Amino acid sequence: MNSSDVLLRDLTDDGVLRLTLNDVGRRNALSEAMLKELSRAVATAASDPIIRVVVLAANGPAFCAGHDLKELTAGRAAGDRGRAYFAKIMDQCSCVMKAIVTCPKPVIAEVGGVATAAGCQLVASCDLAVATESARFSTPGVHIGLFCSTPMVALSRNVAAKHAMEMLLTGEMISASRAAEIGLINRAVAADELQEATMTLARKIASKSSSTLAIGKSAFYAQREMALSEAYDFASKVMVNNMLTKDAEEGIGAFVEKREPTWKDG
Structure with a gap:
């Protein structure tokens, strides 16, 4: 073989x-x-x-x-x-x-x-x-x-x-x-x-935004090794940066407008 x-x-x-x-x-x-x-x-x-x-x-x-x-x-x-x-x-x-x-x-x-x-x-x-x-x-x-x-x-x-x-x-x-x-x-x-x-x-x-999944997976494993307060500080920063991505803007907009999102993976 x-x-x-x-x-x-x-x-x-x-x-x-x-x-x-x-x-x-x-x-x-x-x-x-x-x-x-x-x-x-x-x-x-x-x-x-x-x-x-x-x-x-x-x-x-x-x-x-x-x-x-x-x-x-x-x-x-x-x-x-x-x-x-x-x-x-x-x-x-x-x-x-x-x-x-x-x-x-x-x-x-x-x-x-x-x-x-x-x-x-x-x-x-x-x-x-x-x-x-x-x-x-x-x-x-x-x-x-x-x-x-x-x-x-x-x-x-x-x-x-x-x-x-x-x-x-x-x-x-x-x-x-x-x-x-x-x-x-x-x-x-x-x-x-x-x-x-x-x-x-x-x-x-x-079927989800690949960039959102990447952000979430990385953050999950990183915060797991942190103390509670440090983890929340870290996750809050991740959330802010995630909110500024194109896919978060598209996803939230699609939810508000009651339509399916079109992911840009960015």
């Missing part, structure tokens, strides 16, 4: 980019090749004005099994026992997760199978997630002596501390219904409804 084949790309007429993990034999692991292709695809989505929403899906029974442990084990052959290689892979993975969060386009995970370790991190890094009722999630590093420290970053920013710690300390699988209860995913649906449910959500978001 060529490195580019591990990630399939499909752009719909309404601006939804579907990225499909396609390394089924390795359970869509975040190999060097997969991380490289994901990095390229997210960067392209961020800068391409035609792309309005990104959906991250997967072929096969596993959404993503996390890091490729065979690749990591092979790295131990180096004189430093793999330290430099491990640092490189963890940095590449962290950069992909951060790129998803900072991408100005909303990113939706479409989870049709098991998502474990860094695969669970990938789901948690997306802005929204829809899963099948049979999907399962875990951060199982403790089973093999490797605490899921980097998945912990994304997980702890999605679910309450005690729920995150339970997943991290036990390594046990949780169901899709439980994942929805604790906020790891938005909803669980029947397997034959997964793509339709995800694409309905994606198209609903894609």
Whole structure:
């Protein structure tokens, strides 16, 4: 399989980019090749004005099994026992997760199978997630002596501390219904409804002003790390600047005039 084949790309007429993990034999692991292709695809989505929403899906029974442990084990052959290689892979993975969060386009995970370790991190890094009722999630590093420290970053920013710690300390699988209860995913649906449910959500978001979505997504993640007073000061400034955009002027005018807005994405 060529490195580019591990990630399939499909752009719909309404601006939804579907990225499909396609390394089924390795359970869509975040190999060097997969991380490289994901990095390229997210960067392209961020800068391409035609792309309005990104959906991250997967072929096969596993959404993503996390890091490729065979690749990591092979790295131990180096004189430093793999330290430099491990640092490189963890940095590449962290950069992909951060790129998803900072991408100005909303990113939706479409989870049709098991998502474990860094695969669970990938789901948690997306802005929204829809899963099948049979999907399962875990951060199982403790089973093999490797605490899921980097998945912990994304997980702890999605679910309450005690729920995150339970997943991290036990390594046990949780169901899709439980994942929805604790906020790891938005909803669980029947397997034959997964793509339709995800694409309905994606198209609903894609119909909005892309510049407004970019402003809102960036502000959401920025204010979340601030103290309450600082967050309100920051959000008030964002709101003022947003009010001065062409799309806010158009949207408010359309509401007052009882017509559909025509977005200029600016």
